[in-house]
Amino acid sequence: MGHQKRLPTSMDIRQIRCFVALYEEGSITRAARRLHVVQPAISQQIKRLEAHHDVQLFLRDTHGVTPNALAHEFYRHCIRVLTELERADAVLARGADRLGGKIVVGAQASFHQFVMARTLEAFGEQYPEVEVLSRDGYRSDLISWLIAGELECALLSTTQDLLNMQTRDISNETLVVVGHRDTLAGRQAISGRELAGFQLVLPSRYKSMRNLIDAQFGLQGLTLRPQLEVDSLQSLLHITLRPGWLSIIPPMALSSELFGGALQSVALLEPAIRRKVVVAWPRHKSLPAPVHKFIDILSGILADIPGVEIQDPAPGSGDA
Structure with missing residues (x-):
């Protein structure tokens, strides 16, 4: 035959x-x-x-x-x-009992202030055979790197421009006002209108957080006029150490260990601004097992930060 x-x-x-x-x-x-x-x-x-x-x-x-x-x-x-x-x-890839290989994750700058460092440290201790490369950048850069296949996933705020991505909700957080403890002495909260009485430093309009802040103030009929616009979060926080200076940041960007505890945060009212955080990845890809473990550790660290509410994955969301 x-x-x-x-x-x-x-x-x-x-x-x-x-x-x-x-x-x-x-x-x-x-x-x-x-x-x-x-x-x-x-x-x-x-x-x-x-x-x-x-x-x-x-x-x-x-x-x-x-x-x-x-x-x-x-x-x-x-x-x-x-x-x-x-x-x-x-x-x-999951055939072996132990985790190994290399993963590349990305995040916006506010995550890299403290959260990513702590996550990388904890992940390295638990999974020493996994090599991790962590990249930070503007939101637009991170999305471009995801599309180009240069990242497994990225931590991003909001989901408006992620139509071609899979996403998993990670947390919700309410932005806070930060300044030197003497500047905010006796305050538990501050209203949007009261900010006009202080010198303000904010990220530039190239940052998604600034766009979120301006949009929410606009809904209250308010316009912010910061004296300084600084994209570097570390530099921005340094400026708020000066008397009379304030900024608006996510709570995950502030640590009691920073600057010897000289900075203080209080609630922002009218408007109260909430930020949603997701992990995003291309919709035709699956997240490797080490990335799932990385996200679990990250969520645990975020859960310990006051003002951050962890989101449980919805049934059927994300990766099977």
Whole structure:
């Protein structure tokens, strides 16, 4: 009995990854940068895919590429394929009893003030064979690194621009006013209107926290006019050591050990500003087992911070 002739494979994982990157980026240049390949490689894989099935998936013009109706349907299947592939890889990665390997996590600067340092220390003690790289950056940078596959996950505030991400709620926290203990002596709280009587230092409008603060003050008919705008959290806190200076920060950014306990925080009223924190990762990926452990340790550390409310994962949310 003769051997059966093998049919050529209709597509491979490279074509699927190139298609997804081009679909999501809308540009061959950006798709190539995301996958760390040259632009002709993207074009070649897409042309092969279209030619093999005698279809067209993108409308091409001088402004880039636009997916057509067939591409929209095909994209949904590709995401499922990549998701299952990541889960299969995770099964093998969890095959060993002990955790190992390397994970790369990202976080906004307010996490890196204290929370990430404590989490990294505790995680290293419990799982010494896992190598961890922790990166901080602007929110937009972290999202770009997630899309490019440079991070397993990132800790971010709010979820407005995370439509292509999976997310797991981590915590809710109410922002506080911080200043030298002499500046805030006798106060348990301060209203938004009262802040006009102090010198104010805030992050610039390049930071998502500043946008959140301005939006909530705007709902009260108030406009903040800070004397200084400083993005470095460490520098911002140094400024609040000066008499008469205040700022608005998340409670996780302040520690009683900082500056010998010279800084004090009080509640902010009218407006009271709440910030939601999530861990985000690309929706076609699964979180490796070490990342789940890292998030569990992080949540435990956050739970000990006054003003931070830990969120239990909703049934069916996140990673199976």
